[in-house]
Amino acid sequence: xxxxxxxxxxxxxxxxxxxxxxxxxxxxxxxxxxxxxxxxxxxxxxxxxxxxxxxxxxxxxxxxxxxxxxxxxxxxxxxxxxxxxxxxxxxxxxxxxxxxxxxxxxxxxxxxxxxxxxxxxxxxxxxxxxxxxxxxxxxxxxxxxxxxxxxxxxxxxxxxxxxxxxxxxxxxxxxxxxxxxxxxxxxxxxxxxxxxxxxxxxxxxxxxxxxxxxxxxxxxxxxxxxxxxxxxxxxxxxxxxxxxxxxxxxxxxxxxxxxxxxxxxxxxxxxxxxxxxxxxxxxxxxxxxxxxxxxxxxxxxxxxxxxxxxxxxxxxxxxxxxxxxxxxxxxxxxxxxxxxxxxxxxxxxxxxxxxxxxxxxxxxxxxxxxxxxxxxxxxxx
Numbered sequence: 001x002x003x004x005x006x007x008x009x010x011x012x013x014x015x016x017x018x019x020x021x022x023x024x025x026x027x028x029x030x031x032x033x034x035x036x037x038x039x040x041x042x043x044x045x046x047x048x049x050x051x052x053x054x055x056x057x058x059x060x061x062x063x064x065x066x067x068x069x070x071x072x073x074x075x076x077x078x079x080x081x082x083x084x085x086x087x088x089x090x091x092x093x094x095x096x097x098x099x100x101x102x103x104x105x106x107x108x109x110x111x112x113x114x115x116x117x118x119x120x121x122x123x124x125x126x127x128x129x130x131x132x133x134x135x136x137x138x139x140x141x142x143x144x145x146x147x148x149x150x151x152x153x154x155x156x157x158x159x160x161x162x163x164x165x166x167x168x169x170x171x172x173x174x175x176x177x178x179x180x181x182x183x184x185x186x187x188x189x190x191x192x193x194x195x196x197x198x199x200x201x202x203x204x205x206x207x208x209x210x211x212x213x214x215x216x217x218x219x220x221x222x223x224x225x226x227x228x229x230x231x232x233x234x235x236x237x238x239x240x241x242x243x244x245x246x247x248x249x250x251x252x253x254x255x256x257x258x259x260x261x262x263x264x265x266x267x268x269x270x271x272x273x274x275x276x277x278x279x280x281x282x283x284x285x286x287x288x289x290x291x292x293x294x295x296x297x298x299x300x301x302x303x304x305x306x307x308x309x310x311x312x313x314x315x316x317x318x319x320x321x322x323x324x325x326x327x328x329x330x331x332x333x334x335x336x337x338x339x340x341x342x343x344x345x346x347x348x349x350x351x352x353x354x355x356x357x358x359x360x361x362x363x364x365x366x367x368x369x370x371x372x373x374x375x376x377x378x379x380x381x
Contacts, residue, residue, distance in 0.1 A: 002018060003016035003017065003084065003086045004016070004017065004019040005017050005019075011073065013069075013072055013083070013084060014083065014085070017087040018086055018087065018088035018089065020089035021061070021088060025057055029054045029057040032049075032052070032053035032145070033050040033052070033053030034049070036141070037052060037053060037142065040137070041136075041137035041138040041141045048138060052138050052139060055142070056146060059146055063120045063146065063153075064087055064091055064153075065085065065087065065092060067092060067114075067117045067120075067153065067157075068087075068092040068094045068113065070116035071113040071165075072085060073112070075094070075109045079101065079105070080096050080099070080109070082097070090223055091153075097336075098334060098336060099334055103175040104172070104176070106168060106171065106175070107172035107173070110165050110171075111165070113157065113165055114154045114165050117150045117153045117154045117157070118151075120146070120150040121147050121148075121150035121151040121154060122147075124143050124144075124147035125144070127143045128140050128143035128144040159195055160191055160195075161191040161194070162189045162191065162192035162227070163192060167228075170187065170191060171184045171185060174187050182238065182239045185232065186232065186235065188231075189228040189229070190232075192227070192228030192231070193224075196221045196222065196223075196224035196226075197225065199221025200217075202214070202218075202221075203217035203218025203221060237367065238334055241366060241367070241370065242330055243328075244366060245326055245327065245328065246324065246325050246328075246329055246358060247325035248366070249329060250325065250355075250356030250362060252355060253355070253356065254279065254357040255276065255279060256354075257282070257292055257310045258281075258282060258283075258284075259281050259284070259309065259311035260310070260311070261309060262305065262307065262309055262310075263297055263300050263308045263309070263310065264306045266310060271294065278293045278357065278359065279292045279310075280347060280354055280357065281310050281311055281314040283311075288317055288347065288349075288354045289311065289316070290316045290320065291314055291315045291317070291320045291347060292310050292314040292315075293345065299313070300313060317347075320345075320346075320347055321346040322346065322347050322348075322349055323346050323348055323349075324348070324350065325348050325350050325355055325356065329363070344359065345358065345360075
């Protein structure tokens, strides 16, 4: 669900939408203006139905955005950074950097979105009641529609099945009761798969009875099953890496590049001859100041490589993922940001001393070894 259109930022969170929202928005506006509103509030002009229909559609997507902002703002208060919120075909998704570190934090983040939607349902409902008999029936009908839709959003999202909010609640509760994160994931994702199959069954039954809306329900069910399966796979990978420390997989004592080294020298003497793709950059005192990767070297035009230095294009140390050698590899990956600078690399420091580097290749090697051994408790060799 990639962002196609960027609207702006809220509290540093990028807000955007996927192209699929355009189609959903058109269908919603058309359904309101040409179906629901004329039926519930007859006697208005066509352009009035469309004006209120488009307004109702925009308010609905605003409610979806508020739902995701609820998750995001609570996540930030609980120490989980949030990169973006993207509205798409099935609603909205907040992209968090890693996971909550405690069951309590996960529970708070999970219920924040439905709490916002419930507030919206009550607010729209109260407005509809207040205007009933005092304002235009057209507006009252649209407000009632928004109230019902937000209430449905609350009920659906609180279904105890991953990846829905209710699945996060279930995960947090099982995690808190058993102190076993992986077991909680298995419970939540299994519930997610069964719930997805139930939705597909309901959708097919509706289609058989001539209700085209069943196709949408079945499609949602398919998405729930796929997302639950992806989470289960992620949990298996994390379980496989249990007991493995960063020092077990890192490349120790990596070759460093002086900050003043030109890019053409890096290409000729390191990238080509040694076939490595990343190098810590050090200053004249030998202090690590950044990380130089192959992608950043490639971004420099060949004609400029003789005058551009490693320090000019390296990712500064302050923005480079840094871990300790005795940290759990599973925990590091669980709470890492896949889009962090460094192209998936992490520098390993023992206090203030650089002792190694971890690359995606190192992690994949560890996964292959624990898969072959059948356990994540053995140290890879």
